[in-house]
Amino acid sequence: MTYDWPTLLPLIFAGLMGLAILIYVILDGFDLGIGILFAAAEDAEQDTMIAAIGPFWDANETWLVLAVGLLLVAFPMAHGVILSALYIPVFVLLVGLILRGVAFDFRAKVATERKHRWNRIFFLGSLIASLAQGYMLGVYVLGLDFGLGGMAFGVLVAFCLAAAYAAMGAAWVIYKAEGDLQKKAVRWLRTTLVLTALGMAAVSLATPFASPRIFAKWFVLPEMLYLSPLPILSALLFLWLWRQTSHLPRPDDRHSLTPFLTLAAIFALGFAGLAWSFYPFVVPDRLTIWQAASAPESLAIILAGTVVVLPIIIFYSFYAYRVFGGKARDLTYD
Amino acid sequence: MDPLILSRIQFGANISFHILFPAITIALGWVLLFFKLRYNATNDSAWMRAYFTWVKVFALSFAMGVVSGVTMSFQFGTNWPGYMETVGNIAGPLLAYEILTAFFLEAAFLGIMLFGFRRVSNRIHTLATVLVAGGTTVSAFWIIALNSWMQTPVGFEMRDGVAHAVDWWAILFNPSMPYRLVHMLLASGLTVSFLIAGLSALRYLKGDRSESMWKALRTGVFTAAILIPIQILAGDQHGLNTLEHQPQKIAAMEANWNTGPNVPLVLFAIPDEAARENRFEVTIPNGASWILRHSARGVVPGLNDYPGNHPPVFPVFWGFRVMVGTGLLMLAVSWSAAFFLKRRHSLPRPLALLMVPMTISGWVATLAGWYTTEIGRQPWLVTGVLRTADAVGPVAGGHVALTLAVYLALYVLLLIAYLGVLVHLALKAAKDGDTSPLPGVLNKPMSQPAAGE
Numbered sequence A: 001m002t003y004d005w006p007t008l009l010p011l012i013f014a015g016l017m018g019l020a021i022l023i024y025v026i027l028d029g030f031d032l033g034i035g036i037l038f039a040a041a042e043d044a045e046q047d048t049m050i051a052a053i054g055p056f057w058d059a060n061e062t063w064l065v066l067a068v069g070l071l072l073v074a075f076p077m078a079h080g081v082i083l084s085a086l087y088i089p090v091f092v093l094l095v096g097l098i099l100r101g102v103a104f105d106f107r108a109k110v111a112t113e114r115k116h117r118w119n120r121i122f123f124l125g126s127l128i129a130s131l132a133q134g135y136m137l138g139v140y141v142l143g144l145d146f147g148l149g150g151m152a153f154g155v156l157v158a159f160c161l162a163a164a165y166a167a168m169g170a171a172w173v174i175y176k177a178e179g180d181l182q183k184k185a186v187r188w189l190r191t192t193l194v195l196t197a198l199g200m201a202a203v204s205l206a207t208p209f210a211s212p213r214i215f216a217k218w219f220v221l222p223e224m225l226y227l228s229p230l231p232i233l234s235a236l237l238f239l240w241l242w243r244q245t246s247h248l249p250r251p252d253d254r255h256s257l258t259p260f261l262t263l264a265a266i267f268a269l270g271f272a273g274l275a276w277s278f279y280p281f282v283v284p285d286r287l288t289i290w291q292a293a294s295a296p297e298s299l300a301i302i303l304a305g306t307v308v309v310l311p312i313i314i315f316y317s318f319y320a321y322r323v324f325g326g327k328a329r330d331l332t333y334d
Numbered sequence B: 001m002d003p004l005i006l007s008r009i010q011f012g013a014n015i016s017f018h019i020l021f022p023a024i025t026i027a028l029g030w031v032l033l034f035f036k037l038r039y040n041a042t043n044d045s046a047w048m049r050a051y052f053t054w055v056k057v058f059a060l061s062f063a064m065g066v067v068s069g070v071t072m073s074f075q076f077g078t079n080w081p082g083y084m085e086t087v088g089n090i091a092g093p094l095l096a097y098e099i100l101t102a103f104f105l106e107a108a109f110l111g112i113m114l115f116g117f118r119r120v121s122n123r124i125h126t127l128a129t130v131l132v133a134g135g136t137t138v139s140a141f142w143i144i145a146l147n148s149w150m151q152t153p154v155g156f157e158m159r160d161g162v163a164h165a166v167d168w169w170a171i172l173f174n175p176s177m178p179y180r181l182v183h184m185l186l187a188s189g190l191t192v193s194f195l196i197a198g199l200s201a202l203r204y205l206k207g208d209r210s211e212s213m214w215k216a217l218r219t220g221v222f223t224a225a226i227l228i229p230i231q232i233l234a235g236d237q238h239g240l241n242t243l244e245h246q247p248q249k250i251a252a253m254e255a256n257w258n259t260g261p262n263v264p265l266v267l268f269a270i271p272d273e274a275a276r277e278n279r280f281e282v283t284i285p286n287g288a289s290w291i292l293r294h295s296a297r298g299v300v301p302g303l304n305d306y307p308g309n310h311p312p313v314f315p316v317f318w319g320f321r322v323m324v325g326t327g328l329l330m331l332a333v334s335w336s337a338a339f340f341l342k343r344r345h346s347l348p349r350p351l352a353l354l355m356v357p358m359t360i361s362g363w364v365a366t367l368a369g370w371y372t373t374e375i376g377r378q379p380w381l382v383t384g385v386l387r388t389a390d391a392v393g394p395v396a397g398g399h400v401a402l403t404l405a406v407y408l409a410l411y412v413l414l415l416i417a418y419l420g421v422l423v424h425l426a427l428k429a430a431k432d433g434d435t436s437p438l439p440g441v442l443n444k445p446m447s448q449p450a451a452g453e
Helices: A005-040 A043-053 A057-074 A076-085 A087-109 A112-141 A148-176 A179-210 A212-218 A223-227 A229-245 A258-278 A296-323 B003-020 B022-042 B045-079 B081-115 B122-151 B168-172 B177-205 B211-245 B247-254 B287-293 B313-344 B349-355 B357-375 B397-432
Strands: A281-283 B156-159 B162-165 B265-272 B277-284 B380-382
Touching: A005 A043, A005 A057, A005 A087, A005 A112, A005 A148, A005 A179, A005 A258, A005 A296, A043 A087, A043 A148, A043 A179, A057 A076, A057 A087, A057 A296, A057 B045, A057 B081, A076 A087, A076 A281, A076 B045, A076 B081, A087 A112, A087 B045, A087 B397, A112 A148, A112 A179, A148 A179, A148 A258, A179 A212, A179 A229, A179 A258, A212 A223, A212 A258, A223 A229, A229 A258, A296 B081, A296 B162, B003 B022, B003 B045, B003 B357, B003 B397, B022 B045, B022 B122, B022 B177, B022 B211, B022 B357, B045 B081, B045 B211, B045 B397, B081 B122, B081 B162, B081 B168, B081 B380, B122 B168, B122 B177, B122 B380, B177 B211, B177 B313, B177 B349, B177 B357, B177 B397, B211 B247, B211 B287, B211 B313, B211 B397, B247 B287, B247 B313, B265 B287, B265 B313, B313 B349, B313 B357, B349 B357
Parallel strands: none
Antiparallel strands: B156 B162, B265 B277
């Protein structure tokens, strides 16, 4: 591999896109998870849970726009191939996101007797969006395989991802809530954690057997040695988090953010594993990142802007999270 | 079923739904900033009440705009893969810059703008309002630059059927871009001023005479009265620009079949493309020549010069007429309302009644104008570079039909819910008047005191 711009730029953009997806999954993951947990919460708890994500969800969802945008602008060929193959699941995802996004706003503004209806729509939208994302991830991992096996795998990943998002949501509630709701969230976390671990194990085992190419990438020496920390560390973090949950919540609310950070780390590890499985393809087994990339001069123009703007985005996102830090309070428009 | 037609209907439906909300948020951000700055200058809490009433509308419109915008960004790939494959090198960076510079700015500071009044200092809250308003406008800049480039493409060269950028400056500031941007920003301003004026008129009719209602009503009416003549002028200039760069669109807008001088202005007609003539025509002699060339002898392009290469006449002709007609109605209503508010300090009941349905007049005009310009670009997606028919994806017609049906049902329901909430918010504000506790006073004290506290 030569290290000139036409080689490096697509690589950089693949990295940036991966980063955007990871940040999206972690951040919108807890929003969607809270939506899923709506099914198990009382009216008053729902208000607090909404208050815990109210100021953030918009910015969180923007990372999806950035990820799809980067796919669109940096790998236009892949964008077309992937999205036209995933036509129906993408559509389901969009319907879910539309319902989730507007229900969130409507529920706070409609007459009281209609609020319940929008709460249900918020739950449904979040669940639909999570399942659709998981399904797409599943069939994408297997190289957009729409055979029975591929679709069954998609369904498996769909439930796994929904459980993982619910775990993120529960962890976020532990961080943002107090009292009974916080205790309830710990129980939610324990349940969803088991489901997440089962799902992740199933996906990790199924992937290499479903794709000979991925099998060949993982189970050769010395790569196997370099890669072994990924699954081992993930398993250890799961076990550690499981033990932690039996002591939560702690006095003075110590470690209330720990479950969320641990889950984020597990997500990042799982994501790194996926990234290694795909590389160097952007459409598995069909298009490499170099075959699908835009012209280097267009990529360079985007990169120049990204390098300047991305740190600013991260900086002011931190600022927004700081302004709304601490326990969730009643959210009012003033 | 033909995936091309269905995909076009679907994209048309999605973008029609989407544009309704940016049309509101672009200008409403600046109106909120105006309310905030008036509050800062006068310490009059009525301005802050107006802010809190309208910031809710902003939040709801923004959410609708975000979710429908996400839909758009996916649709490029699901339905129109040929678009990015052909002009991705140019469209890509513009879309990327929109996301990078505008989306995040709006989304991150929206939280502070909506919920942060008591959490941050007054100055930061004002700054957040500035950044959100600026973000929506910058967003409009990028997307209109791209749309204008698709109408009047320059600054690129084709290599192996793929467009490559040669001159970014020329691409951004392409010949129709300044006209289109000004026209759209003014359209947003008018949409918002009539929205505010109309819902305030509803409050007025319900007996609300609170200070915050008057402040919002005056802001809406006076803004509309000032903007509409500017818009008519800008629209005229935009038309002359279109005449220069897209004559076949002008020919369709005027339903003029033969190029020549002394072309009449067609007020009413049913254009018949098969017979290539107008039925039931009502015209003003030499009108089109006067408007477009400022002379009766002025030559106006005709559709017969562009066989097989001009847009469908009926929707372009009528889209344009609906836009202009709505604009003239806006002129009449806003000027009479401004007259009564300025001279008589009151609003006659019939006028208030007329203003209530005019709440959505901006939407009507914006959509009609949008159809005129976008259908007027057909059969090209990118003029002279990419035909719409060549960009459509390999998706089965049945899939497109199914998703189209669900989208349409969803959009209709959401629009009903949205308008219902707007009316609900207005009626609630009318009931509370100025007697409602100042927002936030009942809650725990936060860093930012409200006036009079």
